[in-house]
Amino acid sequence: MDLLTVPQVMARLQLGRTAVYDLxxxxxxxxxxxGRARRIPTPALADFIHTRLEEEAAA
Structure with missing residues (x-):
């Protein structure tokens, strides 16, 4: 399992730093x-995207 940095997640989601930290x-x-570093597991990012897609489809 890979761990992504906040800037990597920002780039993948095309969101700003504040938006990622809000999520x-x-x-x-x-x-x-x-330590002092925040990391996002790649499966967590995939789950987030999948959940958002399901919410959009249900709307």
Whole structure:
């Protein structure tokens, strides 16, 4: 399992730093802390995207 940095997630989702940290803060995007570094597991990012796609399809 790969761990992504916040800037990597920002690039993949094409969102700003604040938006990514808001997703983490509201627990929409799972993350772990290693020391002072925040990392997002690739499966967590895939789950987030999948959930959003399902929500869009249901709307």
């Amino acid at each position: 983490i803060r509201t627990r929409q995007l799972a993350s772990i802390t290693l």
